[in-house]
Amino acid sequence: MFEICSRIAGHRVPAAALLALGTAAGTLTACGDAGATITRLTVGSPGPEPYTLMSNTDRQDVTRTPRAGGTRDGDAPGLYGGTRRAGTCDRERLIAFLRAEPEKARAWAKVQGIPVDDIPRYVSRLTPVLLRADTLVTNHGYEKGRATRMTAVLQAGMGVLVNGYGVPTVKCNCGNPLTRPDTKISTGNANYRGRSWPDFRKREVTKIRPRDSRKGTMTSFVLVDPGATRGFERPRATQGHADGPWTPPPVTETAPTSGSPSPGSPSPLDSGQGTPEPGDPSTPPGPEISTSPAEPAEPTESAGPTGLATEPPVTESPQMRTEGVATGGPIPPGSEPPPSYRP
DSSP states (O other), rough: OOOOOETTTEEEOHHHHHHHHHHTTTTOOOOOOOTOOEEOOEEEEEEESSSSOSOOOOSSSSOOOTTSSSEEEOOOTTTTOBBBBBOOOHHHHHHHHHOOOOOOOOHHHHHHHHOGGGGHHHHHHHEEEEESSSSEEEOOOOEEEEOOEEEEOTTTTEEEEEESSSSSEEETTTTTTEEOOOOBOOOSSSSSOOOTTTOOOOOEEEEEOOGEEEEEEEEGGEETTSSSSEEEEETTTSSSSTTOOOOOOOOOGGGOOOOOOTTHHHHHHHTOOOHHHHTOSSSOOOOOOOOOOOOOOOOSSSTTTTTTOOOOOOOOHHHHHHHHHSOOOOOTTTTSOOOOOOO
16 A cells, blocks of 8 residues: 655645546655655754753764665664764763753653653663764754754764664753654655755655664664774763774675665665665655554653653662762663553
């Protein structure tokens, strides 16, 4: 079954008219939500309604992944970058800020689906990385005591904190919580606003879906240096001090070639290129590839009194109880529940 778009250029069109148009053209092309508006947020820009301001979290010199565009799995090797032995996001500072701002902390925790008291443990389990593709998110700001939300694309080079399923969860330069974008949004057909950048291409805007929940949460991330010449592993919930030795860059750093693949070679989806985005000029007309049935909603990593999915208790050191930070070791598999599914 093809998904029939009920909006063209922002106007509602009867389904019968669309069917007639499709019959005359001989085909119907899926187009997702063509009326969506996406705000571009550049490297170094906190954007509107920031929770706070943090410096030195982003980099201008990050080499983009050749596998940008479509939908990527959060555990794909080389999806993210970083500087070995150095994290770009100060988790302890974010925890201290939210402790000092109770109203902002309540709004922040509500977005993440956790109780306020769980903010220190939740943040300490996140991992700092650099985006290597222009990435679609829902960015939640703060205004007049409440969290706001907007669909945004973050420029490659921006520092974010990712959760155990590889999904961006915090925008480092402003502390804003992030959640996954609406799955119906078509990045190829959307309207964009805000200052652009030279490398911006609609077809290269990337959606990130959580790692398969059957695999459990990640224990480490395979990152690449800003120049994409070397790789290394960063244990989850660490900020660089526990990074592994240099390795060759992941094989997904090889850009896809044009034309038909050679016999026995993997398809673009197998090699990590990602699911093509409907409405993308580089994608031939055809039915939309829907990932929504298999995509879990925003992973919930901790417990709350409101009936949300809960996380098994962990043994915290005195430092963790007083400072709200992890002691630095990787998180063992199975320490978190699978992502929750929202209707």
